Amino acid sequence: MNATAMKFLIVDDFSTMRRIMRNLLKELGYHNADEAENGVAAMQKLKSGRFDFVVSDVNMPNMNGFELLKTIRADANLKALPVLLVTAEAKREDIVSAAQAGASGYIVKPFTKATLEEKLNKIIERVKG
Amino acid sequence: MGDNAELEALFEQVREQTEAAGTDKAEDSGRPPAASGGAQPALFQRVGELTRILHDTLRELGYDQSLEKATRALPDARDRLHYIGGLTGDAANRALAAAEAAREHLGSVRTGAAGLATQWEKVYAGEADLAEFRRTADGTRQFLATLSPAADAADRELTEIIVAQGFQDLTGQVINRLVNLAADMERELVGLLVQASPGTCAGTGAGTGAQAASEPGAGLDGPTMPGDNRPGVCRNQQQVDELLDSLGF
Numbered sequence: 001m002n003a004t005a006m007k008f009l010i011v012d013d014f015s016t017m018r019r020i021m022r023n024l025l026k027e028l029g030y031h032n033a034d035e036a037e038n039g040v041a042a043m044q045k046l047k048s049g050r051f052d053f054v055v056s057d058v059n060m061p062n063m064n065g066f067e068l069l070k071t072i073r074a075d076a077n078l079k080a081l082p083v084l085l086v087t088a089e090a091k092r093e094d095i096v097s098a099a100q101a102g103a104s105g106y107i108v109k110p111f112t113k114a115t116l117e118e119k120l121n122k123i124i125e126r127v128k129g
Numbered sequence: 130m131g132d133n134a135e136l137e138a139l140f141e142q143v144r145e146q147t148e149a150a151g152t153d154k155a156e157d158s159g160r161p162p163a164a165s166g167g168a169q170p171a172l173f174q175r176v177g178e179l180t181r182i183l184h185d186t187l188r189e190l191g192y193d194q195s196l197e198k199a200t201r202a203l204p205d206a207r208d209r210l211h212y213i214g215g216l217t218g219d220a221a222n223r224a225l226a227a228a229e230a231a232r233e234h235l236g237s238v239r240t241g242a243a244g245l246a247t248q249w250e251k252v253y254a255g256e257a258d259l260a261e262f263r264r265t266a267d268g269t270r271q272f273l274a275t276l277s278p279a280a281d282a283a284d285r286e287l288t289e290i291i292v293a294q295g296f297q298d299l300t301g302q303v304i305n306r307l308v309n310l311a312a313d314m315e316r317e318l319v320g321l322l323v324q325a326s327p328g329t330c331a332g333t334g335a336g337t338g339a340q341a342a343s344e345p346g347a348g349l350d351g352p353t354m355p356g357d358n359r360p361g362v363c364r365n366q367q368q369v370d371e372l373l374d375s376l377g378f
Contacts, residue, residue: 012298014297014298014301016294016295016297016298017295017297017298019291019294020291020292020294020295023288023291024288024291024292027284027288057298059302088298088299088302088352088353090353090362090363090364090368090369091361091362091363092361092362092363092372093361095363095369095372095373096372096376099373099376106369106373107366107369108353108363108365108366108369109295109298109299109352110292110295110296110299111295111366112292113288113292115366
């Protein structure tokens with residue numbers, strides 16, 4: 001699939017961060033993106049439509065990013081979906097448990113456009129390969 | 130309970146000093162103290178007794194520990210407020226610098242366009258000879274070639290402004306933790322007030338220290354602040370990547 005046609009789901013409880021991420025993705029050539037404000041809303045969208053990539057915050061009410069990741073990996077239809085966690089949580093144990101739970105990538109806020117681009121490319125290459 | 134022993138010793142020391150000072154003062158005067166001066170030893174005695182009652186009550190109710198915990202949380206809150214100040218300042222400076230740079234790019238486009246517009250006015254007014262027409266056409270061609278890079282440069286600055294707004298997410302998380310901390314401290318202090326006030330509904334209403342023991346911002350840690358040297362905390366993306374690489378992820 002053409003990478004730029006990929007459909008992203010941006011999950012973050014802060015609308016500002018969702019807008020920033022949407023703008024950055026657009027800047028990187030990914031124009032197709034939808035948004036959800038927490039893990040519960042994200043799961044509803046993931047189950048009702050086709051998405052190719054999830055970019056999620058971790059610290060969110062209702063269902064946080066770790067729980068969302070585990071829910072996605074436990075779902076037969078969604079388990080292969082790339083999930084990039086973008087979070088302020090930088091504790092070693094959080095990062096390790098995210099990786100063990102199947103996170104495709106982990107970015108610590110605040111981040112740059114270059115970091116996002118590098119991680120996205122790496123994950124997309126891995127998925128293609 | 131080492132702290133309690135120290136507090137008790139300090140209390141006794143201050144009380145004894147206060148009593149001694151009151152006695153010395155009365156003896157030094159060589160005459161019966163005036164009405165207001167005579168009230169001081171009794172006042173100090175009373176304050177001492179009240180302090181003892183307050184101290185014992187706090188300890189019995191478990192508030193000494195919860196208040197101590199709240200006091201420990203204050204330096205953390207102060208650091209977090211400093212962090213917010215730093216983040217908002219950095220974001221403002223980044224956004225302003227990017228806006229100024231974008232303005233320069235747009236300024237050179239504006240100047241170039243205005244110069245060419247004047248030249249083309251002369252051409253259309255029939256005031257330009259062939260050589261001048263050629264110069265105008267060449268200049269226009271060159272100018273057009275600069276437009277796309279200028280737009281790209283301005284776009285980069287706009288992206289910088291957009292990314293700089295990420296401070297709102299991080300400061301929002303820190304502010305939420307501080308609000309929780311303030312709520313916890315308020316609950317402790319109101320509970321203390323209710324318990325310590327004579328003739329009020331002691332033991333009802335606000336929770337006890339044990340009930341209000343939830344740590345401020347319990348759960349996830351929130352943004353890592355500069356200078357955060359706690360063990361097990363990655364301070365930047367490079368450290369996160371190295372950690373994941375070392376684990377084979």
